[in-house]
Amino acid sequence: MTSELQKTFDPAAIEAKWYSHWEETGAFRPERPDAEAFTIVNPPPNVTGSLHIGHALDNTLQDIVIRYERLRGKDALWVVGTDHAGIATQMVVERQLEDKQDKRTNYSREEFVQKVWEWKEESGGTITRQLRRLGCSMDWSREQFTMDEHFTKAVLKVFVDLYNDGLIYRDKRLVNWDPKLKTAISDLEVETHDVNGHMWHFKYPLEGGQTYTYVERDEDGNVVLEEERDYISIATTRPETMLGDGAVAVHPDDARYAPIVGKLCEIPVGPKEHRRLIPIITDEYPDPDFGSGAVKITGAHDENDFGVAQRNGIPMYRLMDEVAAMRSDGAPYAEAARRAMEIARGGKLDAAEVDALNLVPDEYRGLDRYEARTKVVADIDAEGLMIMVEDKKIAQPFGDRGGVVIEPMLMDQWYVDAKKLAERPIAAVKSGEIEIIPQTWEKTFFNWMENIQPWCVSRQLWWGHRIPAWYDADGNVYVAESEEEAQAKAGAGVALTRDEDVLDTWFSSALWPFATLGWPDETELLKKHYPNSLLISGFDILFFWDARMMMAGFYNMDARPWEKLYLHGLVRAADGAKMSKSKGNVVDPLGLIDQYGADALRFFMAAMESQGRDIKMDEKRVEGYRNFATKLWNATRFCQSYGIGASSTIKAPSARLAANQWIIGEVQQTVEELDKAMAELRFDAAANTVYHFTWDRFCDWYLELIKPVLQGDADSDAAKETREVAGWALDQILVMLHPFMPFVTEELWHAQGDRRYDLILAKWPEPRAEVSKAATDAIDWVIALTTATRGARNELGISPGEKLAAYCPAPSDLAKGVIERSSAAIERLARLSPITVGEAPAGAAMQVAAGSDTFIVPLEGVIDIDAERARLEKALAASQKEAKSLEGRLSNANFVERAKPEAVEKAKADFAHHGAEIERLQAALARLG
Missing domain, CATH: 1.10.730.10 (Isoleucyl-tRNA Synthetase; Domain 1)
Known part of the structure; x- marks a missing residue:
């Protein structure tokens, strides 16, 4: 028995009712043990998160697929959960403490972690409630969290296995250090912005006042400059890092500096009696045509310099502390500088000793890096050793969460041999074992994976999976899943201290496709639902998450994590600009749901999603x-x-x-x-x-x-x-x-x-x-005739309800049959009556077509033909004029390249509109005869 519907469709009235019903009745995971499995996992949103428009797109697409496969009888599982989001969550809780004039360091590690858990219980479920509002049919009965006990067990096992296989190791390398968050972050968490800066040019005097003949030549070898110099010229955008220079490098083919290669030069800053000398070396890195062609090498604070220092055995001196202030620890500067001079003159290079040396002059110690920069520049300028300073756009790295400038910093961290782990994912995509959709993303995938660097997985946080490594007093490391196992490895009575760091959040979320199914236990769920069937994600996390899941899947499960990877695009503002709070163009999906209903928003997302665009x-x-x-x-x-x-x-x-x-x-x-x-x-x-x-x-x-x-x-x-x-x-x-x-x-x-x-x-x-094809062809013919007639009426301003006589001079067999059997339907729908098979009388008329049949509809007495022709010709002329003007603007390179993108888009849309109007008006005039 039907139940009478309300006259007005009210989305809000039905959404909450049906969602709670589905969830309560277990509809999201019906019991289908014998059915074919279909499995997707959601990209776990941060536990701190709330639904944004990107989530709405991503989860709508996933829900469409899972509901479709469920309707097709599959054992459809959509794994749902949230990520503990190490940095983001710790930031949230620390801000709450700051609001109370409190701070993390007032608590023990265990006490602070407990406060995070309390916050998670009270406030960490916002986004999961919002996903329900969107209609996501996830298996909430098995909701996961990356800090759950079983998930933590999986994370520790993977770390230990990778370590035992030589794929995780501890190393001293350059990391992206966030001075605000006081932790290392990955390359993928760094955003580069062009900012206004300066390039300073300084003189590095040669040891003992030595001189050489500096010669510059043009492309033909002619001398354009020849002079005696007692210095080598250096250019830098970060003068404060000069304090940690280990060498000056020039290209081996740069003849200008050949006379001084192997000699020492002086860093022009610090107490004069303790000025450090550093060697002038050759390396392929410096570009002879850029600046002076000479590059100062500060291996502890620059990625390129780090490579030069490694290749040439140059000491790398760390200058800054965890908040990017100049170091204030260690021996006085005079003592450190003396030891550095011995190293520069060929003394033994001991990495631990070099790391301990603080080469920041006493008067600079404790200064913020930018305060130190100002002082360095002023002091060098006061000595007359600054050649010039030029304004320059600088590509500056910022932490995507901390929002401050990243400091490249040399320190001990844990690394994963990502290059080794990338081999099978690369092969899988190349062979088609894993399909990336759209395929255009494959080139980007290969470019990143084939040039992948070691993955720094340690973070200097308290919230997260603590690294399962213990150290004895001599620095020996014992990696194990528990302290008891580590103690057994070290031996009875050996005092152990656990590593203070936690793992990068992406390390744990890489295990999502199998750890959520019970791994490392051999569960029935794991056997049936791994590999997953499909992953849907934004292209922006292709390397954060998708590629790392491939690595983890092949390493831990010896199988791909999913058959297909679908990468969708971003949701942008109406003008095509990227949404951001600063621009004020962010769209709240919950506001759209409140106004139009979840169904309307979902359908919009699906209808607009065109393979990654x-x-x-x-x-x-x-x-x-x-x-x-x-x-x-x-x-x-x-x-x-x-x-x-x-x-x-x-x-x-x-x-x-x-x-x-x-x-x-x-x-x-x-x-x-x-x-x-x-x-x-x-x-x-x-x-x-x-x-x-x-x-x-x-x-x-x-x-x-x-x-x-x-x-x-x-x-x-x-x-x-x-x-x-x-x-x-x-x-x-x-x-x-x-x-x-x-x-x-x-x-x-x-x-x-x-x-x-x-x-x-x-x-x-x-x-x-x-x-019956004859039956369906007949209906299609009636629809075609009605559609054509209605369009023609609209073009000529004829009332939709007015009946018009029509003539068909040479009807097809189909037309004859339909006219004979369905004249009433034609009259009702197309408002054509009577229909005469034969020639139409002479005079103005319009033509309409249905399939191969043409109908002539006389217009004498129906409309004022002369007035209508005049109206159409006037409208046609206006559209033609406007189209010509727009065509001129769009063919003007200055307009297309310099105008705002939204202005160019509007001009293109207007041009297309007038083009269509011209076609319509010309057709209408043709109908008048």
């Missing part, structure tokens, strides 16, 4: 899809008014009437197109397929075609057949549309009658019907 936010489109849901709502109410209710069959009912056969055929075609689009992960094609079938074919045409039957004898065979077919077709729509618009479809499914099961657990359409 960015999506421009368009609230009018969201509103349009709310109207689409309303259209379906009203169509269902129409069906109810004629006694059309739930169908009792998955297979199409038998049908004799042409309109009923036609809609069955249309359902079959739509299912085929929809299945093809979903198989290819073409979400826009899938959404548009079901949209146009629902709105155009079912609502606008089929319901109109069957009205006469429904309004006739309700007990006739034709009426009974029509009600059965219409109810079945509407059911198929609800099932096909459900993955995209789950709430309204579930509501309408139950409103149509008593159901044995919820729509979320229904069966995907299988029409399995044969229909």
